[in-house]
Amino acid sequence: MSKKIMIVDDALFMRKTIRRILEANGYTDILEMPDGESALNAYEQEKPDLILLDITMPGMSGLEVLEKIMSMDPSAKIVMCSAVGQEMMIQKAVVMGAADFIVKPFKSDEFIRIVKGSLGD
Numbered sequence: 001m002s003k004k005i006m007i008v009d010d011a012l013f014m015r016k017t018i019r020r021i022l023e024a025n026g027y028t029d030i031l032e033m034p035d036g037e038s039a040l041n042a043y044e045q046e047k048p049d050l051i052l053l054d055i056t057m058p059g060m061s062g063l064e065v066l067e068k069i070m071s072m073d074p075s076a077k078i079v080m081c082s083a084v085g086q087e088m089m090i091q092k093a094v095v096m097g098a099a100d101f102i103v104k105p106f107k108s109d110e111f112i113r114i115v116k117g118s119l120g121d
Helices: 012-024 036-046 062-072 087-096 108-119
Strands: 004-008 029-033 050-054 078-083 100-104
Touching: 004 012, 004 036, 012 029, 012 108, 029 036, 036 050, 036 062, 050 062, 050 108, 062 078, 062 087, 078 087, 078 108, 087 100, 100 108
Parallel strands: 004 029, 004 050, 050 078, 078 100
Antiparallel strands: none
């Protein structure tokens, strides 16, 4: 069964990098969202199996998006992506319901291990 994964990151380069890693590992049903607002709008329709969510974005932060999605769907699986030095935000995200987190820059094998673990693959 194909898993649907939503990438939410304001940096096009990061979305493309994550997409390449996912596709190289057999994940082909991938949605890309440039901000929290579009992710929230798409979530209801698309119901992705996993969301890869950047913490720092203009407009709505990743923590705000996490909070809204978890209130809509407490079973949502969300992996937070953050830059080095955001440990406090990561801890807050996990308390708020994030399934896991990954710190950028990351290695492909570490990234896929977290994705597979979060999806139960």
